[in-house]
Amino acid sequence: MRAPDSLRSLLAIGAALLLGACASLPPPVPGVPTHAMSDVATTSLARLVAADAAAHPAAFSGFRLLPEAAFAFDARISLARNAEKTLDVQYYLIQNDDVGLLFLRELRDAAARGVRVRLLVDDLYTGGEDELFSTLSAYPNVEVRLFNPLPSRAASLTARLALSLHEFGRINHRMHNKLLVADNSFAVSGGRNIANEYFMRSTAANFIDMDVLSCGPIVRRMSDAFDRYWNSGQVWPIDSVAPLPLPLRLRPDAAQRRFDELVSTAAPDVPIRARDVLDRPPVGQQLATGQLDFRWAHAELFADDPAKITRPPAEAFRGSVTEGALGVIGSARKDVQIASPYFIPGARGLEMMKTAIDQGVRVAVVTNSLGATDEPLAYAGYERYRADMLKIGVAVSEIAPESTGRSGRFGDFGKSISRLHAKLAVVDARRIFIGSMNLDHRSAAVNTELGLVVDSPELVHDYVQLVTGNRLNLGYRLRMGPDGKRVQWLEYDDQGGDVVHEDQPGQFLWLRFKNWLLLPIVGEELL
Secondary structure, rough: OOOOOOOOHHHHHHHHHHOOOOOOOOOOOOOOOOOOOOOOOHHHHHHHHHHHOOOOOOEEEEEEOOOOHHHHHHHHHHHOOOOOOOOEEEEEOEEOHHHHHHHHHHHHHHHHHOOOOEEEOOOOOOOOHHHHHHOOOOOOOOEEEEEOOOOOOOOHHHHHHHOOHHHHHHHOOOOOEOOOOOOOOOOEEOOOOOOOOHHOOOOEEEEHHHHHHHEEEEHHHHHHHHEEEEEEEEOHHHHHHHOOOOHHHOOOOHHHHHHHHHHOOOOOOOOOOOOOOOOOOHHHHHHHHHOOEEEEEEEEEEOOOOOOOHHHHHHHHOHHHHHHHHHHHHOOEEEEEEOEEEOOHHHHHHHHHHHHHHHHOEEEEEEEEOOOOOHHHHHHHHHHHHHHHHOOOOEEEEEEOOOOHHHHHOOOOOOHHHHHHHOOEOOOOOEEEEEEEOOOOOHHHHOOOEEEEEEEEHHHHHHHHHHHHOOOEEEEEEOOOOOOOEEEEEEEEEEEEEEEEEOOOOOOHHHHHHHHHHHHHHHHHHO
């Protein structure tokens, strides 16, 4: 989610104020059902996959980690430029900034080549951007739909929430999925939304994140998941929610020119290095040369039912991405490493970790520090369990806002601070989960999510290369103090020794007071 427009914080403010103004949605107009194209074997992308897959078992799919922002953006842009028949795109957030406009411009260009573009966006952050998405939909071969639209189309997010409080379920339940599928042959999924701060373009704060590029049979299952959302009752065509003004509706060419004007303001893309931190070339170069260099392995896709948002929490959890991911994590016999920016285990998660540790499993968790998080209320929820995790033997680390970005492992942060946004888990050095799911109640029972589990020691080795090494500083290592009551934060000094902080590093008195004030109003069920 974006700082400072945190949904958690805004829900707390809305619940506290109980504003009574109302807006209403028009009667629902279902979109015409469409499905992923299966006749793609003759496309360049499908032929590349077929050539690389020939040397591997038919059930295996190919995977490449995308830890660096520039390479992750190149993967999306290159797939859009190489698509010949279809692009299916699903995101929680596409921001009206340089990254968002460059991305939408590529979708337009693909459609102009005759590629069918289906764009599905969660409606929470589209307020004020109706013109951008509606004018894009004026192009031939482009269709835009919104997930769970809010009654209000106000430009301000705070105003939208206030004017939609009478339909709180619409505000609270969001599609958190991130997915791009090209010619039903390649896909990019993982943690990144489409906005500057996910691709090292923000001057204030940028995210440490992780995507995975996939090809092979798993992509067809991703397309099936996309179709379930696209044709679901929770999705509305943008024309039925935010129609263009009548003059533009009658003149599609004028609407298209307006879109062209809007996206022309984007700054050019940033240069990309010849090799990423894992010593692999950009995806665009691999597509051009046909040298894919994938890790081929068995994988399992977890995708929430879009109707999950209509169900009570206990029912929503059953069969969810979170339940599937916890099943994988719970199967660990030796070691499990978890990275989650918003980590709120709850009593159930704490008990799972204790059981695993009692059985000899090493459990390590990396999450954000208070200075790094863009969701202070989520940190407050995690803080309730922090000492208990340390006492049962969980190794807990927190991302520091400055030192982590200086590691050079995740991209060039410049003068911005670093924030964890990757959602992943590594189990027994052979299986890795990467997805959109946080380990909190919101992902488990409120939002929809998407996740991928790959059974590949080689892919895990690629990840381990990123997070190990001499004096790699991921931030703070936490431990209980000598009195057994207070938590201490440890970080390396310039000589490799330990600096011990007896309290949370940084000056956050006002933030901690605000959390203390708002957390009882929100409750853990909204975090």
